[in-house]
Amino acid sequence: MENYKLTNEGKKYLENGLPEKNLLNILKNGPIEFQNAKEKIENFSIAIQWVKKKKLVEIKNGKLFLIKNIDIEEQKCLEDLEKGKHVNEDILNNLIERKLVEKISHDVEKLEKSITNKLIENLTPDLIATGLWKKAKGFASYEKNFSSNKKIFQGKLQPYRQVINNIRQKFLGLGFTETSGPYIESEFWNFDTSFIPQNHPARIEMHDTFNIKSKNNAKNSNKMLLERVKATHESGWITGSKGWGKWNPSISKNLILRTQTTAVSNRTMSKLKNKDLPYKMFTIGRVFRKDVIDSSHLIDFDQLEFIIVADDLNFEHLLGYLKEIGKMLDAEEVRFKPSFFPFTEPSLEIYVKIKNHGWLEVGGAGIMRPEVTIPLGIEKPVLAGGIGLGRLAMIKIGISDVRDIYSENIEWLRNKSLIK
Amino acid sequence: MPNIIYKKSELKKMIGNKISDKELLEIITLVKPNIENIKEDNILIEHTADRPDLFGIEGFSRAIKNYLGYTKGLKKYSTRKPKFSIKINKVPIRPYVSCVIIRNIKMSEDFLKNVINIQEILNNSLGRKRTIAAIGIHDLDKIIGKISYAGVLRNEKMLPLEYSDEIELKKILNNIEKGKEFGKIIKNAKFWPVFKDEKGIISFPPIINSERTKITKETKNFFIEITGLNKKIIKQIMNILVTNFSDRKFILESIKLKFEKKSEITPDLSQEIIEVEINNVNKILGTNLSGKEIINLLRRMGYDGINNNGKLEIIIPCYRVDILHPIDIIEDVAIAYGYNNFKPKIPNISTIGNYLKIEKISEMATNSIIGFGFQEIIKSCLSNKKDQFEKMNLPESNIIEIKNPISSEYNCVRKYLIPGIMKFLSLNKHYEYPQNIFEIGDVVVEDKTNENKSRNERRIAGVICYNKAGFMEMKNIVKSLMNSLDVEYKIKLSNNPSYIQGRGVDMYIDKKYCGTFGEIHPQILNNWEINMPVVSFEIILERIN
Numbered sequence: 001m002e003n004y005k006l007t008n009e010g011k012k013y014l015e016n017g018l019p020e021k022n023l024l025n026i027l028k029n030g031p032i033e034f035q036n037a038k039e040k041i042e043n044f045s046i047a048i049q050w051v052k053k054k055k056l057v058e059i060k061n062g063k064l065f066l067i068k069n070i071d072i073e074e075q076k077c078l079e080d081l082e083k084g085k086h087v088n089e090d091i092l093n094n095l096i097e098r099k100l101v102e103k104i105s106h107d108v109e110k111l112e113k114s115i116t117n118k119l120i121e122n123l124t125p126d127l128i129a130t131g132l133w134k135k136a137k138g139f140a141s142y143e144k145n146f147s148s149n150k151k152i153f154q155g156k157l158q159p160y161r162q163v164i165n166n167i168r169q170k171f172l173g174l175g176f177t178e179t180s181g182p183y184i185e186s187e188f189w190n191f192d193t194s195f196i197p198q199n200h201p202a203r204i205e206m207h208d209t210f211n212i213k214s215k216n217n218a219k220n221s222n223k224m225l226l227e228r229v230k231a232t233h234e235s236g237w238i239t240g241s242k243g244w245g246k247w248n249p250s251i252s253k254n255l256i257l258r259t260q261t262t263a264v265s266n267r268t269m270s271k272l273k274n275k276d277l278p279y280k281m282f283t284i285g286r287v288f289r290k291d292v293i294d295s296s297h298l299i300d301f302d303q304l305e306f307i308i309v310a311d312d313l314n315f316e317h318l319l320g321y322l323k324e325i326g327k328m329l330d331a332e333e334v335r336f337k338p339s340f341f342p343f344t345e346p347s348l349e350i351y352v353k354i355k356n357h358g359w360l361e362v363g364g365a366g367i368m369r370p371e372v373t374i375p376l377g378i379e380k381p382v383l384a385g386g387i388g389l390g391r392l393a394m395i396k397i398g399i400s401d402v403r404d405i406y407s408e409n410i411e412w413l414r415n416k417s418l419i420k
Numbered sequence: 421m422p423n424i425i426y427k428k429s430e431l432k433k434m435i436g437n438k439i440s441d442k443e444l445l446e447i448i449t450l451v452k453p454n455i456e457n458i459k460e461d462n463i464l465i466e467h468t469a470d471r472p473d474l475f476g477i478e479g480f481s482r483a484i485k486n487y488l489g490y491t492k493g494l495k496k497y498s499t500r501k502p503k504f505s506i507k508i509n510k511v512p513i514r515p516y517v518s519c520v521i522i523r524n525i526k527m528s529e530d531f532l533k534n535v536i537n538i539q540e541i542l543n544n545s546l547g548r549k550r551t552i553a554a555i556g557i558h559d560l561d562k563i564i565g566k567i568s569y570a571g572v573l574r575n576e577k578m579l580p581l582e583y584s585d586e587i588e589l590k591k592i593l594n595n596i597e598k599g600k601e602f603g604k605i606i607k608n609a610k611f612w613p614v615f616k617d618e619k620g621i622i623s624f625p626p627i628i629n630s631e632r633t634k635i636t637k638e639t640k641n642f643f644i645e646i647t648g649l650n651k652k653i654i655k656q657i658m659n660i661l662v663t664n665f666s667d668r669k670f671i672l673e674s675i676k677l678k679f680e681k682k683s684e685i686t687p688d689l690s691q692e693i694i695e696v697e698i699n700n701v702n703k704i705l706g707t708n709l710s711g712k713e714i715i716n717l718l719r720r721m722g723y724d725g726i727n728n729n730g731k732l733e734i735i736i737p738c739y740r741v742d743i744l745h746p747i748d749i750i751e752d753v754a755i756a757y758g759y760n761n762f763k764p765k766i767p768n769i770s771t772i773g774n775y776l777k778i779e780k781i782s783e784m785a786t787n788s789i790i791g792f793g794f795q796e797i798i799k800s801c802l803s804n805k806k807d808q809f810e811k812m813n814l815p816e817s818n819i820i821e822i823k824n825p826i827s828s829e830y831n832c833v834r835k836y837l838i839p840g841i842m843k844f845l846s847l848n849k850h851y852e853y854p855q856n857i858f859e860i861g862d863v864v865v866e867d868k869t870n871e872n873k874s875r876n877e878r879r880i881a882g883v884i885c886y887n888k889a890g891f892m893e894m895k896n897i898v899k900s901l902m903n904s905l906d907v908e909y910k911i912k913l914s915n916n917p918s919y920i921q922g923r924g925v926d927m928y929i930d931k932k933y934c935g936t937f938g939e940i941h942p943q944i945l946n947n948w949e950i951n952m953p954v955v956s957f958e959i960i961l962e963r964i965n
Contacts, residue, residue, distance in 0.1 A: 151852070155790035158798045168779075175771035178779060183801065183833060183864050184820060184874045199548060199650075211823040216873045241745040245652065255872060257822070257833070278769040286801055286862070290826055299830060300800050310769045315754060316706030319764035336759040338452040338751070340468035346705075346751035348759055349454075367704065369747060381704070406799050410848040410855055413795055 003104050004081055004092065010100030014078045019047035020054075021075050027057060027066040034062050108132070153414055160405045162419040163393040167304065168284060170328045176282040176306055181264035183286060186218030188252035189263040192229050193270075194343040195371040197244040198251050202259065208289045210257040210299075217253035225270060226252075228375035239370040257288035261305040262343060265384060269307070269376040277380065278310035284389070295401040304387040307368070313381040315346060315367065322365055322385060326352045329362065329392060339364055343372050344384055357395055363387035396420075421469040422541055426477055428461050430530070434481035436490055444484070450758065451487050453480075470742040472546050472656070476538045478664035479739060486722050487756070494724035494735055497666050497689045505676035505683075506615075509570040513609035514625060516651045517569055518658045518686040521560055521673040522642040522665050531668075532637055538664070542657050543626075546741070550602050553648030553657055554626030556615070558633035560641035565618030567643070571611025578614070578621035580628045589614075589624060598628045615645055656741040658687045663739040689738045696725075696732045696746040704750050706762070717756035718749065778878050781905070781961050782860055785880045788904035792897050794858040794882050799840040801862065802830035807839040811947040813917040818866040820874055833864040837881035838918070838958050842940075845885055846948040853952060854889070858882030860961075881958035883940075889953040891923045891939050898927070898937050898957050907964050909934060918944055918956075927959070935959035 006014060017025075023041050026032060038044045051057040058065050077091045081101060095101040112132050119140040120133060127133040157165070172178065191203055202208045220226050226249065231237035233247035264283040272279060284304045291297045308321065319336060326334030331352030339349040344366025351359050365385030373382050390402050396419055399405070407413055432439060439447075445455055445463075452471060456464040465480075473479040485491045499520075508517055525531075539555045547553040574590040580598075587596070589612055593603035605626055606612055615623040622633045625647040635642065644661065646654045662672050677684045698711050709717070711727035718725055718734060725734040736743050743749065754762075786796070802822075809816045817835075825831035834840065837859050845855060862876040884894060902909055911925040914936055918924070924938025937957035945954060 153793060153795065153852075153854070153856070155793040155856070156795055157786070157790065158796040160798055161796055168775075172773040172775055175773045177771070177774045178776045180776055180778075180876075182870075182872055182874065182876050183862065184872045186872055199552060201548060210825070213821040213823045214873060216868070218872050221871060236745070239745070243744070245650070255874075278771055280771045280773070288802070290824065292826070298800070299826060300802055308769075310767065312703075313767060314704055314706035316762050316765045317767045319759075319762050320766040323764045324766060337449050337454075338755045338759060340452070340470040345745070345747045346754045367747075370745065407797070408844055408847050410795065410797075410844070410857065411851045413797065 003106075004096075004101050005104050006078060006082060007100055007102050010078060010081075010095065013075075013100060014082055016042070018050075018072055018075050018078075019043040020050040020056075021072040023047040023051055023064075024056065024066065024069060024072070027064060028069060031063045031065045034059065034064060037064055151414075156413070156416075156418070158407070158413065159397045159416050159419050160393050163396045164284060164302065164389060166419070167329070167387075167389070167392075171282045171304075171306065174280070174324070174328070176280040179264055179268050179281050179283045180285055181258070181261070181267055181283065183257055183288070184212060184255055185258040185263045186220070186252060187254045187256060188218065188220060188226070188229070189266060190256055190258050190260065192233065192247075192252045193225075193266040193372065193376065194260075194262045195232065195369055196342045197233070198246075198248060199244075200342070203251070208291070209259050210288050210290055212255040212257065214255050216255075217250075218255055220249075220253065222270070225375065232371050232375050236371065237375065239374045241369075241371045243371075257300075259289055260287055261285050261303045261386070265305055265307045266372070266376060269309070269373065269378050269382065272309065272378060278308070280306065280308045282306040293403065295403065298390065298402055298405070301402075301405075302389045304363075304389055306385050308383040309378060309380055311380055313367075313383050318365060318367060318383045318385075321383065322350050325385070325387070326350065326362075329387075330354065335359075341366060343369055345369050350385070350387075354395055360391060360395070362392055421467055422475060422545055423456060423464055423466050424475060424537075424541065425462050425464050426480065428458070428463050431463070431477060431481055431484075434477060435484050435488070438490070439484075439488065447484050447487055450755070451483050452755065469545065472542060472741060473660050473663075473737075473739040475541050475545070476660065476664040477534065478667040479660065482667060483722065486720055489720060493719040494691070494722065494737055495663075495667075497663050497672070497738060499662075499672040499674045499687065499689065502674040502676040502685055504567070504673075505678050507566070507568040507570075508677050508679050509568065510680065511569065511571040511611060511613040513571070513606050513611070514613040514647045514649065516648055516654050517677060518646045518654045519675040519677065520642075520644050520658065520662055520687050521675060522644065522662070523560075523640075523671040523673055525640055525642065525665075525670050526668065527637055527639055529637060532635065532639075535635070538661070542660065546653055546657050546660075547626075547648065550626035551605050552650045553646055553654045554602075555657060555661070556623040556625055556629050556645045556647075557635055558622060558629060558643040558645075559635050559639040560643040561639075562633045563617045563622060563643055567615055567617050567622070569613065569615050569645075569647075571609075572614050572621075573610075574612055576614070576621065578624055579631045580624070581631050581634060583631055586620075592624065592627060596628065602627050613647060655688060659689060659738045660741070662687050662689070663737075691738050692736045692743070694734050694736060694743060694746060694749060696734050696749050698727075698730050698732060700746065701732075701750050701753055704747070705754055705757070706765070707757070709753070709757075714753055717753050720756045721752040723749070723752070778961065781964055782878060782880070784905055785901065785959070785961060785964075786860055788901050789858050789880065789882060789897075792856070792900070794856045797841070797844055797857050797859050798861070799844070799859060800830065801834055801864075802832070803834040803839060804829055804831050807843060808832065808835055811842070811944065812836070812839055813941060813944055813947075815917075820864050820866070835863050835865060836958060837861065837863060837879050838883075838956050841881060841883050841956070842944070842948045842950065842954070845883065845950050845952075845954065849950065849952075854884065854886030855952075856882070856884050856886075878961040879958055880961055881956065883954050883956045885950070885952050885954045887952065889939075889955045891955060894937050894939075894955040894957060895925075898959075901959075902927075905964050914938060917941070929963050932963060933960075934963035 041047050056068050077087045080087050115136045117137050120136045121140050230247050233244050236243040261283050286300050287303050288300045323334050333353040335351045336348045339347045341347045347366035350363050352362050353359050363386050368382035368384050454466040456466050543550050575588050577586040577588050579586050592599040614621045622630045648654050674685045715725045722737045723734050725732050819835050820833040822831050860880045864874050865877050867875045910928045914924040914926040916924050919938035920941050927935040940954040
C-alpha cells in the first residue's frame, strides 16, 4: 500500500494507541466509574463513540462494563500502513473518514521527483500543502520577466464621470441639495418662467433649440402660475417691470429639448415653502443646443446650475459664493465680468485662473430678476449661477477636443489614469 | 450674440486717442462686451443681446468715453423740425412706420460700409431677421417729389437694388435672392408694403430697396424708413441709428407721418424716467452708497438723475432699449462701480446638502458593476430610429423625435442604452477583447400622464463581449448586481427579438418589468458588424427601491 500515509493525528495514535483501545485496556481490569474513565482517557468522547458502536462496552448506573474484549483492528491497520503492508479496505476507509489516514496521489510523488533539487517555477497549492517546496533547490527568479507588457483590464469610471462626481460631492459638501428635471420641457418652463420673451431668437427661429415632434403639447396644470407669468410678460404684473408685451399661452406649450437647466431651478422655486428656507439647490444635467458638432461644440452636454434663496442676500454674497466655488474647482484666482442673461440682473461671467492653463470662462451667474422669482412665489433674493462642465472637464482630463468627453475609444479609456 | 469687427485705430480715434491699447481692451470688458480676438488693427467683439446701442462704433465709443469719464452724464439729442411729410396708408401686414432725414453727412468709403453693416446687424438682431422690423436707407437727393407708404398688388414693378430692369414684386420674391430669403414675411398678404416717390417704388420692405435711390460714396443726405410689426422695437432701432449719426455731428431732421386720421412726428427721442430707491440699490449690491455717489456712477453709464428724498429719478438715454425694471439701472451702478471692486462675502446661513435618491442607487449600481471589471462609457443622449430599433431587430415603437434635427444621426432621444453600447463595440473591433463595458444614464420614454407627455428614466446597461461570452456568465453577474442592490427579482423567458430565442429573459420586481438580459442574436451582431459574441443587460434603476 504505497498510496496511503498516516496523518499527523494518525501518527499520534500509532504511538499512543487509539482512544478506544486505551479504554478497553483499562476496562480489562474491571468496571470503572464513567467520570473516572473520562479523566484517564485522552479523547474520551471518541473512545466512547467507537466502543458503543462496536457494542464492546455498556454503561449502567454511571459505570462502564466491558462486554467483549477484542483486538481493535484499526490499531493494527495503522501499524500495517506505516510498514507499507496491505490492509483491509473497509477499515482503511474508516480511518480515512476519521482523518487518520490520507491518500498519497501519484502526482504528488511525481511532483516530489520533479521538484527535488530543482528551482520552483510556479508555486502551487500542492507544493504548499505537501510541504514539498522545502525539497526544492529554491525559486526561479522572475526578474527576466519584469519587462513583460501583458495588460489586464480593470473596471473604471469614465474620466468625465469622475470629474462630475468630484464636483457633485463638493456641492453636497457646501450644503446644496441635489435636484433634477426632465430633458423634454415645455417652452413655459424652459423660457417663459425665465422671462425670456417669446420673440427671442432662440424661440422664434428654433435657433438653438431642438423642438419635439409631438401630436400633444404640454399640459399646464398650474393655472395660477400661468396667469402670473402671462401678466409679467405682458405688463410686468406686480414685479415693477415694464414687461415685454404680448404673450401667447399656446407658444408656452410647445415641447422642446431643454436648452438650459434653469427649468429645474424654476420648478424647484415654484414648490419652495417658507419653512424650506434658507435653501441651496444644485442640479447637474444634460442640456441640448442645436449647433454644429466640432472640437468645441456638442449638441448635448452637461450644465451645473445652483440657486441660493435666503433673506437679505446681495451681490457681494453672490461673489463670495462664486469665489468659494472657484476655489473648489481648483482656481488660483477668480474674476468677474459684466454680462447678460435674460433671467438675472445684475449678471456676470465667472473667470477662473487654472494652473498651467491661464484664464478660463467657466460660467455665468447673477441675482434672479424679480420678473422670474415673484411669479414663482419667491419674494426673497435668489442668487443663481451656472457652470459649464465641458471645458473644466477637458482641462481636468487633459483633452483638447470636447468630443472626447464622450470617448468612443476603449483603449484610451482603459489606459487613462484616474482623475485627481 | 452679434460678433462685430471694429478697427482699433478708428475706435481709438473716436474715443479721443488718449487711450492706450491695454486700457482700451480692459475698459471694453468692464463695460460688458467680450473680446473674442485681436488681429492687427481688427478687434472682434462679442456683444450681449441687451445692448444693441453698442453695436455701432459710435455707440460703442460713446459708452467707453463715458466709462472713462471723458464725457459724463446724459447726452442731449435733438432734431430739426420736419420739412417733409409722408402719407402713410394702411398696410396691415406691416402697419408701423418711422422715418427720418439725416443731413450734412460726411461720406467716406469706410462710413458707407459702416452704415450698411449696422443696418444689417440691427435688422438681424432687434429686427429679428427683418420679421419684426426692417430698415431702409436711401439717398434723399435721388428721391423725386412726395413720398408715400402704401400696400400695392404683387404685379406692380420696381427696379431692385443691383438690377437694371424693372421687375414685378412677385418675381422679386421668386427669383431674387433677398426675395427668396425674406419673402415669407409678407408672402400671404394681399397687399404688399412699398414706399413710393413720384417716379415709382423706392422701397419694398422688408425685402429690398430700389437701385434708383441707392446710397453711394457721393450721398450727402439720407432718407431712412423703418417698418414693422412692433412699434416699440421700430422706435428702438430708430433711436440707436439716429443717435449714432448725431454723434458724428450729422443733422437729424424729423418727418411728419400723415396717417388717415392723425399725424405723428418721428423720430421720438424723448427720454424716460425711472424711479430707483437708494435703499434698494444698497440692499441688492451690499454697498453703502449715497444718492450722490449712485448718480455719479450712473453718469458714467450715460444716465443722469436727481435725488428726491431717497428716491432717485433716473433719466434713461433714448438709445437704451434694455431698461425694463429698476434692477437694470442697479446693474449699471454695479458695472460703473466695477465688479471686481466689490468685497465678496459668504453670508452666515447654514444648510445641509442632500443627494437625490436615484443618484445614490446609480452610484451603488455603478460600484457593483465596476467590481466585475466593466469599463464605463458615456454617450450622447441623442440617437436615431435606425440604431434604436432596426439594427436591434426591434419593431418600431413610440420614441421622442426631434422636429428640427441637425442630422439623421441624431434625430431622436434614446429610449434604450444598449444600441449606444453596440455602436461603441462596433467602433472598437480592432482592440483587445474581452470588452466588458457599461453605461449609466437617462433615457426618455413617452408618458401621456405626465405634464410634458414624457419622462426621464435612469437605466444601467452593459455587455460582455469576447469569444466565450454567454448567457450563464451574465446571469450570474446580474444576480450579484441585483443582490448588491438588495432587490428580489424574477426572470421569465423573453420574446425580445434582440436575443437568441431561449437565451434572453425579462426581469420583474413585484410583477413589474424592470429590465432584461440575454445573448444578442447573431443577426444583430451582423447588423453592427461585430464579430464577437455579445451578452447584454439593461436595467431600469427607477424600479429599484
